[in-house]
Amino acid sequence: MNAHTSSLMQFVLYSTDELAAGDGTGFWSNDVGWVEYRFATRFTLNSVPSCTLPVADARDAKWMVWQDARAPVDSLFK
Numbered sequence: 001m002n003a004h005t006s007s008l009m010q011f012v013l014y015s016t017d018e019l020a021a022g023d024g025t026g027f028w029s030n031d032v033g034w035v036e037y038r039f040a041t042r043f044t045l046n047s048v049p050s051c052t053l054p055v056a057d058a059r060d061a062k063w064m065v066w067q068d069a070r071a072p073v074d075s076l077f078k
Contacts, residue, residue, distance in 0.1 A: 010065070011043045012028065013040070014063075015034070015060050027069065028040060040066075
């Protein structure tokens with residue numbers, strides 16, 4: 001990832017089902033699979049079309065803007 005890439009142009013893969021079932025591990029890491037938000041792989045806009053969605057039990061994996069993806073995590077702990 002380029003250090004000059006705007007955070008608004010960074011994306012993460014998110015699964016509502018994995019988040020609920022995995023104690024906050026609803027975000028995808030290319031290194032280890034489903035992880036907490038802070039460990040998620042961030043993708044650039046250019047890399048999104050070439051990525052294959054990971055397997056989620058509910059088949060609900062989707063792209064989210066990196067900064068917006070924090071909201072589902074925060075709502076779990078309110």
